[in-house]
Amino acid sequence: MAELRKSAAEKGIARSGKKSSRLHEIVDILRRSDMIHGVTPQKLRIMLEELGPTFVKLGQIMSMRSDMLPQAYCDELKKLRSGVVPMPFETVEEILAAQYGRPAEDVFAWIDRTPLGSASVAQVHAARLPNGQPVVIKVQRRGIHRIMEEDIAILRRAARLLKIVPRAGDVIDFNGLLDELWTVSQQEMNFLVEAEHLERFGALNEDVAYASCPRVYRELSTASVLVMENISGIPIDHLDELRAAGYTLGEIGEKLAENYIKQILDDGFFHADPHQGNIVIRGGKIVWLDLGMVGVLSSRDRQIFRTAMLAITRQDIYELENAIMSLGVLKTKINHNELYEDIRIFVDRYGSSDLQDLHLGKVLGEMMDIASKHQIGMPNSVTMLIRGVLTIEGVLEDCSPETSLMGILANHFSAGVLSMDSAEQELRxxxxxxxxxxxxxxxxxxxxxxxxxxxxxxxxxxxLELTGSEEPIAKADRMVDRLVFGIIDGALLIGSSMLCTTNMHPQILGIPAIGAAGFFIAFLLSGVLLLDIVRKHK
Structure with missing residues (x-):
């Protein structure tokens, strides 16, 4: 039984068929992780790896949400690795046959039995079409939808009992986080969505001489199988091979940065996971691989992004504050004085610096921290943008350290200001x-x-709302209450005294009863008012 649990934890695919068994398995791993005494970033990463590829995938997506998790946890979760045992080739053939309605050998002339890679959602095999064209086949693991859905359902139950990640002064909405993760994962598990991404990316970069992506064979692709052009290039982190092939690393870095800025500002459609494994150089071109996860920025978001960057260079605090608030969603009432002060400190730190010396990812990350501190929620596209920028800057640091993404961004702004298209768009x-x-x-x-x-x-x-005036208003309310009490009390005393001079009946001890009642109520109110004043001065 112990071996079975260990295997299931490592593979994340094997199931006993009962949710209670999987729940027991998860609880066992959580118990070994000693969560009662807190969860460090390292402990969380190791725990997710033990829980299996479903949780690894969730952790990888969570690493992009620095607005929901502390940065230390996001940095650690970026190190997650799947370590998934490949599916048997017979299983791959069965999946292909089920998708095509005929044997795999009727569709492909040859399929390599050894996978090129195996991940939590799918694995990839090299293949060849009947016409001799080399391709790669991305085959989704059987039942991955059901497996992830069950795991998330269990995680929802656990989220009600455990505070997995502590955060000072804030409580994370785990159900909201899981909803978002499930939505993103569903898109990644539908390979037709990735096919659309590849086609759109290819169309947007059709006129770019130095950038491309694999061609999609749409007629052979389904929701669970994706067939693409086989790209046999040099990975961008194989620096010696690139030099030996005659490439200049500085030129590669500059073109890489230019194309990524184009994706963000011009296209509003950018690669959200541009790590070294997803970028190869072939035939003098940068080829972007694995577009399962992309970020989309509306024209409004792109304009706000431009405004924010220009506000930093101009040290315009009000403009930057408006940009941050326009881009995000206010979750609570904003203390504008504190927000202004935080932005002023931020602008003072970066506003006078040379753009070439700034790291765009760090700048955006600090802007995200300010927004998070003041409960301004950022859309998923913005968090994807920050993750993508940080990743691409890491790639540039390795292959072309002298290339500044911020410098390329500044040049892009200058070109945009001078271009007729941009001027016409701004005029409209x-x-x-x-x-x-x-x-x-x-x-x-x-x-x-x-x-x-x-x-x-x-x-x-x-x-009328007076910010920060709650206490003075409360004091004024108490003063008005006492004043009203005093006026009523005085009126009762005067009225009762006047009644006592009359011969009104009925009478008590020769005094009109109504006047006596008025005196009694007046003395009672005076006593209450006196006690309140005495309590106030103690």
Whole structure:
């Protein structure tokens, strides 16, 4: 039984058929991890690796969410490795036959029995089409949807009982995190989505002489099988091979940075996991592999990104604050004084620096930290952007340390300002804003007339919020309460005294009963007011 548990934990695929068995397996691993005494980043990574490839995949996605997890945990989770035992070739053949409705040998002239790679969701085999074209086949593991769905369901139950990752002053919404992870994983497990990514990426870079991606064989691809062009190039981290082949590493680094900035600012469609294993050099071109995970930025988000970067260089604190708040979602009421001060410190640190010396990933990461501190939630596309920038800067550090992604970004801004297309686009934007403003201006007389009418009728209401004035307002409320008490008390005393001078009946000891009751209530209120004042001064 122990060996069975160990195998299941390592492979993450074997199941006993019962959720309770898998739950027992997970609890056993958690117990060995000694979670009661806290979870360090290293302990969390090791624990996820023991839990199997499903949890490894979740951990890899979690590593991109620095707005949800502390940076130390994100950095450690980036080191996760699958270590998944490959599927038997017979299983691969069965999956292919089920997808095509015919034997694999009827579709492919040859398939290498030894996989090129094996991961948590799929494994890849080299193959050849009947026309002799070399291809690679990405085959999804059988039942991975069900396996991941069951694991996440169990993790939801565990999230209600355990605080897995501590965070000072904040409680992480694990169910929200799991919802997001499940959504991203579902996209990754649908290979037709990756096929669309490859086709779109190829179309966007069709006119770029130095960048490309593998061709997709759409007629042979399904949700569980992806057939692509076999790229036999030199990995970008094989520096000696690149030099021997006559490549200049500095030129590769510069072209790599230029293309990635183009993906972000021009296309709004960028590779979200650009590590060394996903970039090869072939025939003088940078070939981007594995576009299962991409980031998408709307034209609005790209404009805000440009505004934020320019605000840093101009040391414009207000503009940067507006950009951060426009890009994110406010989760709570903002203390603008504290936010302004944090941004001022940030701008003072980077605003006067030479752009060539700045690391774009570090700058974006600190902006994310400021947003997170003030409960400004960033969309998934922004966290993907930061992860992608940090990763590509790591690649550049190895192959071309002198290349600055921030410097390329600055050059891109300069070129954008001078280009006719950019000027025309900006002019259209300004005209739209002017037209909208003109429409609003035309409404001012009508709105002003409505305000005057409501004021005359006594229907005007003004909602006034004074930030940081809660305590003074509370004191004023107490003072007003005492004043009202005193006025009522004085009125009762005066009224009761006047009644006592009359001959009104009924009477108590020769005093009108109503006057006596008024005196009693007045003395009672005076006692309450006196006690409140005495308590206040103690």
């Amino acid at each position: 934007h300004l005209l739209r804003k002017f037209a909208g403003s003109a429409e609003k201006v035309s409404d001012i007389p009508l709105n002003l007339a409505d305000i005057i009418k409501m004021t005359v009728r006594g229907q005007t209401k003004i909602n």
